[in-house]
Amino acid sequence: MGRHSAVWIDLGTGDGRAVLAAAAADARRLVIGVDANAAGMIEASRKATRGKLANALFVAAAAERLPTELDGVADAVTVYFPWGSLLRGLVTADPVVIAGLARLLKPGAALSILVSVTEHDRGSGLPPIGEHDLRGLAEPYAAQGLTITEVAPATAAEIAATGSSWAKRLGAGSQRGAWRIAARRSDAPRVPELAAERPRLTATGR
DSSP: OOEEEEEEEEETTTTHHHHHHHHHHHHTTTEEEEOGGGGGGGHHHHHHHHTTOTTTTEOOOOTSSGGGGTOOOOEEEEEEEEOOHHHHHHTTTOHHHHHHHHHHHHEEEEEEEEEOOOTTTTGGGOOOOOOHHHHHHHHHHHHHTEEEEEEOOOOOHHHHHHHHHHHHHTTTTTTTOOEEEEEEEEOOOOOOHHHHHHHOOOOOOO
């Protein structure tokens, strides 16, 4: 990490294509894709090796159990169109998920989340999400050291810039609306009871 000017973590990276694009665009930046589904990142990992993208790294880990080596390393964290337990953890402000996010960030570092849940997403187990719901996250996020600075509709340009394959499959920005949540790490959250449960990073996908 010391060889790079900045560290960007893409949590819930899916197929990892966004990581490859970001790494190729700026060799000075270390880009780390994290996802619970290791199989989904295999092809991107192979492409990083073939393309000699030494600044692209892939880590198989759930948001609820992030490796301690990633604590406090990120200048920026993005979560683009999460699904499953990660989505539920974010929009219900699950303290384990939010505390894990906060731990990734350096003090003052930025967090950017793009989400979309509509009435058609019954499989998510969540009701449609709107601005009022997302603004209600301010207090529980703050309790874990994250200050929400903005909640706004995501523009088509912002969605396209993510390079998210899942966003394309969802039709975000064209067939459905999406929301952007911007936040910054304020104080490091203090959750000592979780420390013993978090695994250490023993291998990478690259």
